[in-house]
Amino acid sequence: MRALLIDITKCIGCGACVAACREQNHLPSPADAPFPRKLDASNFTILKQVERKGETLTYRRLCMHCLDPTCQSVCPVGAFRKTAAGPVLYDESRCIGCRYCLQACPFDVPRYEWSSLQPRVRKCNLCADRVAQGRPNACAEACPTGATIAGEREELLRTARARLAAEPDKYVPHIYGEHEAGGTSVLFLSPIPFEELDLPSNLIQEPLPMLTFRVLGKIPYFVPLGGAFLGAVWWITNRRQEVAAAEQEEKPRPRKPKEEPR
Amino acid sequence: MTTLRAHFWRVVAALILSAGLWATVVRFTRGLGAATHLSDEFPWGLWIGFDILCGVGLAAGGFAITATVHIFHLERFRPILRPTILTAFLGYMLVIVALMYDLGRPWSIWHAIVFWNPHSVMFEVAWCVMLYTTVLFLEFSPMLWERLGWLRVRYWLKKIAAPLVGVGVILSTLHQSSLGSLYLIVPTKLHPLWYSPLLPVFFFISSIAAGMAMVIFESGLSSRAFGRALEFDLLRQISRVMAVTLGVYLLLRFQDLGWRGQIAQIWTPRSETWLFWLETALLAVPMVLCFFERVRSHPQALFGSSLLVIAGFLANRLNVSVTGLQRASGVDYFPSWMEVAVTLSIVTVGFLLFRVAVKYLAVFEEPAPARTSEAPVTKAA
Numbered sequence: 001m002r003a004l005l006i007d008i009t010k011c012i013g014c015g016a017c018v019a020a021c022r023e024q025n026h027l028p029s030p031a032d033a034p035f036p037r038k039l040d041a042s043n044f045t046i047l048k049q050v051e052r053k054g055e056t057l058t059y060r061r062l063c064m065h066c067l068d069p070t071c072q073s074v075c076p077v078g079a080f081r082k083t084a085a086g087p088v089l090y091d092e093s094r095c096i097g098c099r100y101c102l103q104a105c106p107f108d109v110p111r112y113e114w115s116s117l118q119p120r121v122r123k124c125n126l127c128a129d130r131v132a133q134g135r136p137n138a139c140a141e142a143c144p145t146g147a148t149i150a151g152e153r154e155e156l157l158r159t160a161r162a163r164l165a166a167e168p169d170k171y172v173p174h175i176y177g178e179h180e181a182g183g184t185s186v187l188f189l190s191p192i193p194f195e196e197l198d199l200p201s202n203l204i205q206e207p208l209p210m211l212t213f214r215v216l217g218k219i220p221y222f223v224p225l226g227g228a229f230l231g232a233v234w235w236i237t238n239r240r241q242e243v244a245a246a247e248q249e250e251k252p253r254p255r256k257p258k259e260e261p262r
Numbered sequence: 263m264t265t266l267r268a269h270f271w272r273v274v275a276a277l278i279l280s281a282g283l284w285a286t287v288v289r290f291t292r293g294l295g296a297a298t299h300l301s302d303e304f305p306w307g308l309w310i311g312f313d314i315l316c317g318v319g320l321a322a323g324g325f326a327i328t329a330t331v332h333i334f335h336l337e338r339f340r341p342i343l344r345p346t347i348l349t350a351f352l353g354y355m356l357v358i359v360a361l362m363y364d365l366g367r368p369w370s371i372w373h374a375i376v377f378w379n380p381h382s383v384m385f386e387v388a389w390c391v392m393l394y395t396t397v398l399f400l401e402f403s404p405m406l407w408e409r410l411g412w413l414r415v416r417y418w419l420k421k422i423a424a425p426l427v428g429v430g431v432i433l434s435t436l437h438q439s440s441l442g443s444l445y446l447i448v449p450t451k452l453h454p455l456w457y458s459p460l461l462p463v464f465f466f467i468s469s470i471a472a473g474m475a476m477v478i479f480e481s482g483l484s485s486r487a488f489g490r491a492l493e494f495d496l497l498r499q500i501s502r503v504m505a506v507t508l509g510v511y512l513l514l515r516f517q518d519l520g521w522r523g524q525i526a527q528i529w530t531p532r533s534e535t536w537l538f539w540l541e542t543a544l545l546a547v548p549m550v551l552c553f554f555e556r557v558r559s560h561p562q563a564l565f566g567s568s569l570l571v572i573a574g575f576l577a578n579r580l581n582v583s584v585t586g587l588q589r590a591s592g593v594d595y596f597p598s599w600m601e602v603a604v605t606l607s608i609v610t611v612g613f614l615l616f617r618v619a620v621k622y623l624a625v626f627e628e629p630a631p632a633r634t635s636e637a638p639v640t641k642a643a
Contacts (some may be wrong), residue, residue: 020378074447076379078386091575094377097366100384102305104413104447111302114295119366202450209591211446212383215439215462223432230333230428237335 002086002131003153003185004140005160006060010147013047013058015255020142021045022060024127041111044124045139048198059130059197060148063088063121063124064111064177065185066207071101071110073209079121084188086185087126087152106181106203126185153185161187182207272541275610282607285600297600301593308568308597311583313360315441316576317353317392318464322473324350324398325427325434332427341493342500344405344625345484346477351402351410353613357438357606363604383443390437397430405623439466445582451590454524455538458581460514467511468575471545474504475571482565488620504571505552508545518561534589537581544574 010210015035022029027042036043045062065088072080072088079094080101090110097119113119135141135253140150140229160175176188180203188199195201289297300307327346330339362368375389393598400419407416419426442465445452458464519525528535548567557563588595597605619625 038302068445072500073379073381074384075379076382077373078379078382079377084283094369094370094371096370098364098384099305099366100382100444102302106450108303109390112294112305114300114302115293117291117293119293143569177507204449208447209381211459212443213381215443215446216381216383216386218499219436220565226432226435227428230329230431234333234424234428235337240338241335261331 001084001125001153001185002137003156003187004062004066004126004137004148004149004150005156005187005189006148007163007189008057008059008147009191010145011058011060012145012147013049013056014144015047016142016144017045017060017139017148018043018047020138021124022136024130025125030138039109039111039123040049041113041122044122050195050196050198051193057192059188059190061109061198062139062186063126064107064181065124065126066181067183067185068181068207070104070106070181070208073212074100074104076100083128085128085131087128087131088185089128090121090123090124092120102111104208106200106208108200117206153187156187160187163189179205181205275614278603278606278610280600281603282610285603285607286363288600289604291507294364294366297598297604299498299595299601303349303591303593304587304595305593306583306610308601308605309360311580312576312606314357314364315579315583318438318441319469319579320476321350321353321357321470322434322438322469323477324353324473325394325431326403326470326473326529328401328427329431332393333431340498341627342477342481342496345480347398347401347618348405348616348625349476349480351395351398352612352619354391354398357391358395358610359524359611360605360608368509382446383440383551387437387444390433390440394430394433395438395606397426397433401430405619405625409623434465438469439463441465442582444578448587451503451587452582453534453586453589454522455519455527455534458518458522460518461582464511464515464518468578470543471507471511471571472575473503474500474570475548475575478504478564478568479572482561482568484620485561488616488626491501494533494561497564499613501552501558501564501567505549508549508552508571512542512546512549522579534581534586537577537585541577543572544570544577548574557630566616569602592641 018035021044025044025192036046039046039061044258046058047058048061050057057113065086069080069088072082076098077094077096079091080088082088097110110121110123130137136150139150140148153220164171164173171189172193176194176199177184177186190197192229218234285297293301327339327343330336331343365371374387379385404416404419414501439462442461447462449457454514477500528538548570551557551567
């Protein structure tokens with residue numbers, strides 16, 4: 001399964017990945033404008049900066065391509081799909097525009113074409129067509145320092161572990177994306193704690209879709225049980241009513257003699 | 263005096279509807295971005311939080327009262343059956359209208375029928391709302407058939423009333439709670455005062471209290487507008503159920519904060535805490551009030567209590583869907599005037615449709631032959 005390993009210690013902030021991504025996805029690239037700092041409908045990857053001890057650290061943000069994607073689980077019409085090759089893909093022809101994917105994504109990745117009358121959800125597709133051809137991702141290919149490299153996920157995890165072991169002083173001992181939200185296809189190594197980066201640091205280690213599926217999974221049991229309960233209540237109260245009606249028809253007779261003497 | 267007041271409300275309605283019309287044009291010619299203050303950081307706003315979450319919740323009286331009469335056979339509640347069903351039906355219709363505004367591609371709404379994703383809470387809500395709106399139409403339709411004289415249809419609907427109501431109760435239980443489940447997926451975004459694994463349970467219980475409050479509130483309005491109130495004794499009993507439901511809800515709510523180790527949050531001085539207490543007070547005060555016989559038997563006080571419960575319910579839903587997500591989103595969302603105009607227009611249309619229905623259909627009393635179920639057979643045949 002295709003993945004990316006992003007080593008923040010190697011990033012020089014040149015923006016080659018941003019430019020390559022725009023070209024790959026035919027996105028507008030205004031020549032004079034500075035690189036955006038926020039993901040939007042026409043920027044699937046961006047460079048973020050953080051100041052640390054007088055130094056400026058640059059790192060990328062992009063779709064994390066979760067192993068068990070939240071967007072795929074929340075989409076009512078199944079417009080998202082984690083492919084076996086790695087990319088999480090969006091199918092415009094299914095989308096109804098409910099934007100639950102934007103709301104639910106733990107990494108705040110999906111973006112929306114707010115000014116369009118045919119709005120699409122936009123995000124990185126991990127260069128799915130390049131992956132299919134066995135070529136490296138556009139951003140990884142463009143990166144001059146090897147800060148972003150493409151490869152098999154297992155292989156990249158081994159590479160990351162090797163780097164952590166070789167230079168433990170250079171990195172915080174954590175591979176972001178190995179277990180976050182159940183694991184992702186984009187992995188990060190960082191010289192500073194991940195809490196200081198704009199990456200969610202309070203995520204659970206299991207896939208988020210479990211949170212809702214635990215509840216949804218009960219529905220098949222609830223429906224027959226609920227039906228049986230309602231049926232039982234109906235039957236009992238109905239019977240009670242019938243009995244009460246029958247009693248009322250019978251009772252007046254024995255009462256009459258008591259009432260007559262008055 | 264009364265004509266003056268009527269004129270005033272007519273002018274207000276006209277103003278709201280013209281603003282709503284303008285907003286509608288902008289929404290459907292220039293897109294969501296032009297009409298709303300929604301953004302990538304804050305993709306769901308007033309239309310989801312109020313029109314959908316509150317709209318569905320406030321219509322919960324529909325399934326609660328139909329179940330009371332048809333499943334539990336508490337026949338004495340029959341007089342409030344029709345106005346409650348009418349409100350619920352109109353409520354769901356308007357929820358669907360609101361959804362057409364909010365969806366980015368409303369013309370694709372039917373995709374939910376063909377493209378299935380059973381792992382999605384939204385998918386489940388979509389199906390339940392779709393089916394339950396159909397059930398509500400069937401429950402409401404006897405008023406229509408009577409008017410049209412199609413007594414045979416009405417007769418057969420009466421035959422299947424109990425199973426139909428049962429299906430409605432199950433569907434309602436599922437989607438009232440699932441609206442809460444929608445937010446189970448955002449544990450890192452929703453403030454801990456509101457995020458809880460029990461969200462579906464909270465949404466379900468509070469919708470029942472809100473449904474009861476709506477029955478009382480509507481009856482109060484009807485008595486002013488049409489000079490006909492529902493039987494006050496029934497409202498008193500309903501207020502009792504409402505108070506107990508609220509008690510269970512609030513107890514569970516605080517218990518849950520304790521279980522999750524978040525109870526200290528209720529003393530942390532920040533905006534969320536104030537909103538939490540506002541919501542809690544709006545529900546707790548009417549609960550306490552309704553425990554007193556003197557309040558319950560005073561029409562004005564009961565009406566006021568129901569208003570508070572509705573306000574508390576709205577506060578809760580908006581806290582879950584808007585204010586509770588604000589801090590994590592990093593942006594300050596406040597609805598645009600167009601979002602507000604559309605929302606107010608939808609509420610106004612709801613009032614107008616209720617008025618029209620009361621004028622043309624037998625909403626407040628079933629016509630005499632309806633009580634004897636055998637009669638229509640000969641007529642229809």
